[in-house]
Amino acid sequence: MKYIPKTASLSESIYRDIDKNEYLNEIYEALLYNYSTNLFDLDRPQKQIQIKDALRFADLLSKSTYAPTADRDHQWGQEIATLLHLVYPQDKVVKYYLGSVLSAVGNYRGLKVPSIDGYKSADVLDGIFYEFDKEIHLIPGQKDEYFFHDQKRVYDRLSDPYFSYSGPTSMGKSFVVQTYIKEQIENGSTKNYAILVPTKALINEVRGNMFESLQNELTIKNYRIVSAIGEIYLQQHHHFIFIMTPERMHHLLIERQDLCIDFVFVDEAHKISERGGRSSYYYKVISQLKRLGNTPTVIFASPNIPNPEIYLRTIPGVQPNTIQRLASRFTPVSQFKFYMDLPNNKMYIHNEHTKSLEYVYRVPADMKLSKILHRVGRGKQNVVYCSSRQKVVDFAIAYASSLQALDNPKLIKLANDIKNDVHKECYLAELVEKGVAYHVGYLPANIRLRIEQSFEDGDLRTIFCTSTLVEGINLPADNLFITSYRNGKANMDEVTFRNLVGRVGRIKYNLFGNVFLLRMDTSLTEKQYEKLLNNDVPEQKLSFDLEENKSHIPALVNDLIKGDIEMSACRTEAADKDFDALRKFALIIINDYASGIDSPLTEMFENYVTSEQKSSIMSNFPLEKTSNDITLSYDQAYTLSEVVSSGAKYPELKGENDAVDFDELIRFLSMLSRVFKWDIYEKDTIGKSSNVLRWYAVILLRWIRGNGLNSIINHAIGYKTDHPNTGIWVNNIHIAERYDGSRNHKNYIIAETLGVIENVLLFSISNYFRKFSLEYKAFHNVDHFDNDWYEFVEYGTTNDLTIFLQRVGFTRDSATFLEQPRNQVKYIANVDGEIRLKKSVMTCGNASVEMDANEIQYNMPELFVD
Template identity: 25%
Template sequence: MSKKRLVHKLYNLDGFQESLLPVVVQSVTLQFININTENNEFMKKVIDWEYMLLCGSILAKSDNGEHLDVAYRIAQYCLNSLETNEHQKLAATIILDSMTNASTIQLAMEKELIPATYKENVPLTFQLEMIKRGIQYSVLDQGTNNLLYVNRFQLDAYKGAMENDWTSISAPTSAGKSFIILQMLIQYLKKQNNQVIVYIVPTRALIQQVEYDLHKALSVNKLGKVYVTSVPIFPKDMENESVVFVLTQERLQWMLLDNHEIKPSMIIVDEAQKIGDGSRGILLQQVIEEIIRRTSEAKFIFSSPMTSNPEIFLNKATSGSLTKSIVTEQVTVNQNLLWVSQVPRKPTQWNIELCLKDSRIYLGKFAMRNRPTQVSKRLPFIAFELGNKEGGNLIYANAPAEAEKCAKILWDLQGDEADTTDKEIHDLIKLIKKVINKDYVLAEILTRGIAFHYGNLPLIIKNEIERLFKNGKIKYLVCTSTLIEGMNLPAKSIFIRGPKKGIGTPMNEIDFWNLAGRAGRQGKEFQGNVICVDVTDSKLWNGEPPSIKKKYVIEPSVDMVVQNIDQLIDFIEAGTPRKEASSNPELEYGFGYFLGEHIRNDGLNNSPFLDSYEKETVKIVEKTITESLQDIEIPKEIILKNSAVSPIAQQKLLQFFKECDEEIEQYVPLLPESDEALDQYCRIVEKISGFLSGDPAAITYPHALLVVEWMRGYSLSRIINRNWKYWKEKNKNLQTVIRDTMRDIEEYARFKFVKYSSCYIDILKYFLECNGYEEIVKDIPELSLWLEFGVSQETQISLMSLGLTRTSAIAVSEYIVATDLTPKQCIGWLKEHNLESLDLSPIVVMEIYNVLSVHTKVDLLNN
């Protein structure tokens, strides 16, 4: 009998499954001290550990995810059980070693479940096997000549990337993708000099985390001549160095448009499944294809969670490229899906069940200390009862306001005895009061180890919240969809109730399992819990919560546009109405995508990226696009640069400039510090809203004021205070004003106005040049960089390019006289001055020291 058949037969034996259930149930249940297990028959069962460990050792050799999950379960529960002896724990450790799970063995040693000298007690035969595995599952660090121990998946991924030009990796969230991709990048940099590398991340929130990890890895590996930045412009003083850009697809598009000669040599696409994420998915596909057009020699690495078709990214590989798709079901932690529901007619009594593949197992019941008199209390009440008091509790909220309310309830549940005197917590509270507002609810709830986290918060605040959550000082963290976008936090348990993504849109299974994957992080926990609340409410859950983890199919957004091609045709033929473009941006971006292919290839039939679509469909789109361009005067270069804005809308703006009876200077952007800036930007925002974005005229003034203040580098608190003075007389709640202000900055000033003002300026410049106004053109500022980063001084932008947040860059720049320092000059200034003597938050000072420590090491390596 083959090894594979033996494993399969063992796993499906009724006797084995019966023996396994008590292991699983006890392992899960004993995490929760508040559960009454009186009617749980499995808690009374005695486990035959010799038999289970033997079975675990066989299953550990499988590649099947279900088998590996069981083998890991047996091993980790054996290590944690009070009923197992030293020899059995040693056997469990050998099983983990056979699964190449060194991080769990390290965790067991840290928790003193096994001695650090455990290898001395391993029988010789197994010692030899462990040594062999240690060599087999290691990669050579060519810089230090040391061996780096990796797991099965990581070795396959590493070899695949080193041996191929295009690699697509699909693995569970906790398999260690980010770590091994970082090692691939480091090894590539050691072999190659003067490279341009692009690391694409799906959100701005992830940029700094990747930057930090890269800086740390470069320092450890003594790679000095590498510059890492998230600013999409080439630094002036970085000659003879490789550059790693960590960018969203928006920033990458911006950099590619401004630098036609750039040919990245390596591109890493993190969370690559986002190619199916609506309009941003279309943009991601556009920037990937633009790089392919520029060079056939670039190395691509795509990373996605458990998907059934990761090879879809390899379809675009250039002729002659070596490609490989790597899929794994590597298990590095157990993840438990738990369903919680109210006991009928007893509001304070709740049942908890464990969801397995084919059944649900009753674990017990627990009682709430208070009646959940409002529906909004259920989630925080349950998180409080079942959460680990040492920390690691994440609660998913559907919106920022909901997150704040949930966190406030948890703060109240904690009581006075949870009040903390921790200095780091109180440093964060002081910073929040200074950076946001003295009465912001986040400052209050932190006093008891509670926090919330959503995308629009200032980056320095989010970073510190994440750090304090990781080290256990924040016990409960309420998050919105930023958790799905890859926020890397080690959570013990995630609590979910009727999750939505966006306003009123039920979360799909893909996002649910991506969210669930955050429970139980490799090397931090033995297991994680996904706790679904009110599972019997079919309306709340749009049926019932997902119960079986599946691989999902990646479907690019462009493909989805093609599947509904009639919608796109109707949109174009209707003249691309602004209201519809705003409500359904995939249509505008889809139009831009096909229009770009039409222009670049002199017709869609010649595009190398459209071969997979039916010729008749392409023919219909071609005809519609050709007809739509008949009255368009806008140069092709401008259309291509602004592919996310309809050329029909662009033409209407150009027509306004042509027919304008007023002085054209009134519509020319000024420097934000100009006395006339607000009036000028009111006129500009009005025209952008009317011709390009479709925003209502009523919000022209507040949007213009926000844009001007943001570019001037005003602090967030100053902008909030100005808004509050206006809205408090209209009886608007302060917390709502704070949320709305942060939302408008992120969604309008940093995104929407960036996109549309760039298009506006291109059309304005074209009109001015055609009509002899070249002198005016010279004075038009480039707003995009200032808007994206919220500063307009070169010194501040240089500070941010080094890795500082906007808050820190603005705070320290107040002490710097020169406004035109380069990144290297900024490092020199920071080194020369005593930061402790400046009136800066300890959190700002710590961030500056972290940046300095990295760049100082780089300088030493270069000398």
């Protein structure tokens, strides 16, 4: 007999141990099994279910008010009702109950799903309550659009000084804050807002969302959306919505210390708990904002984290507390998870509530990824996760090999643009015509955005990708196929897995999504898959408390006591990823010590140093030997200052074709290598060897001369044709000893060249050129100089018009299109000496230009003329 405390409420008596109810679990297992047989069209008898009993359980669970289990109960009730509707789609009673359950759990958006639209409660009192509840949860400025209950709880806390919340991926965590910012602006706010996101892809998504929701309100209220430091709006008098990565925000705050930011939203805050140097930017940015004198509101959002209050520790002077947090587990979309063990020919469905795998059927021996996709993904929107960029391409080609081109005009146009912009033999173009695509970080931004849009529109049906897409971008997927539990070479952790799984399901169209975990070969273990399926997300730590960092802090202390800014001992014993984090932590700490600032990192460091050791460190690193820039240590800054004061400058560009003495460029890059110690801090890329530096220099020159990607790639292929013994390399991996001219090898060169542009030119070299340019301006006491290679790299051109167009928001490809003489005549005007765009540019026929222009018209309406 179950023990129930005498003081227990009726709610506790009903729900406390309802998950142990054998009959409930029997019904749920039967529903999962029957749904599986339907999905795979299996010819076998279904398990008997008493529908009325199942409906009663769903109704009971949906009305749970017992706080410790309410989220779980509401989720389970919705899952049962959804499964009943999937297994018995024609049953009107089931359809009615599904509507009732959705209403009870506050999933009013789910009521708009086409298959159940039109629900009306037959119970008068229930109907009155639901209408009252809907009114409370009405989204500001919207008609018939409602917050989920936990969304509303978050929304009501966004005016607090600080707050941290977590929830499932499909909860719409970012949407709540974006709605809050919109309402504040419409109500007359003059504050500056900042949204920090971890990737460029998320910048594009959030930026697009804000443009779509605010539109003309931006101009009316004098707001501008800014996502890059060089955007022209920062030189004008406006209020701002900054949408940036922490790195960009860090550099912006260094260059613009006059900025006042009143509200900061840290999206995907779980990144603060990850290994590697990127987490350090969050500590630094929040500290920088506080140094500006106006402590902003700081809001954190993270997926599935049980202790979201941990991120409050990044705010100087704030300690975590459970009052300023909310951890939700309810998701408006159910995910049904299947485990397919292909080496052992078995398929299971996972029971989230009993944490067990229920056997469904024996998988045919010839069942491979492509066949599974054809069987359950036909006519659906499918995302296929792969552990590496090369597998993304390989799996996409294998799947599409048996498909025919769709004769879809939109896809044909996209495919032709890929051939023209990238290369005529690029695999992606052929795949797109068949409704298939791959999405990897090195693809040009305009191509990535159009792939995402085509998938959202339903033209592209299947996308193969790495974690960079599914971790951040919200795509309308019905099915998610996970081909490995690895993320690169490392195993996925629970946070990444849950975030990945949560990307499937589309509340606008469905109440559920399917997740297929595929064990495709024996190198992947059954135990690891079961661990990911069964384990909840553990409590998170801040990155400086991770064992991988803590274990090396004593070595770091000894280095700093010795005054060793290269941190030699720490660098020797720590992995590269961890040393990157530890070095940045150290640069923050010595700057905070010298500035007399208490911060979360100095507070942590106090546990590892005595007062004498701290004094020694402070003596070694006075303020003039520290920097606010955590990407630049004193040894680098001092040497840079010396070479600039001695007359160092960028190589001269000569004539109309921007001719450059190549040997002079190599000498300049070699000088930067010595100044910034690339052999120590960039040893895997630009510090690798002089031959690699020469290769990067070739691409660099073509990039700044404004050559299109197609031209740069053709040149790279031509170089390999002339020098086949240089072999094929991708991501520092040696693919082949000799280039053979095959289409396969050409696509490796395409991937490597695009990767160099994205990761080396636009990240590493751009960052170091930025430091050189800032020092050059400071020494010569100028705000701008003509031969600024940082600007040339950042915008991929030396052309003033192309640079201007990018500074107002066009991508490089769009700006290059408009800069062409025939297009200048059509779309560009000169009004009183000012550059203007004709409104016809919004229908110019170039999809990327149209997408850019339709956003820019809200940020800079004065740019457009009739």
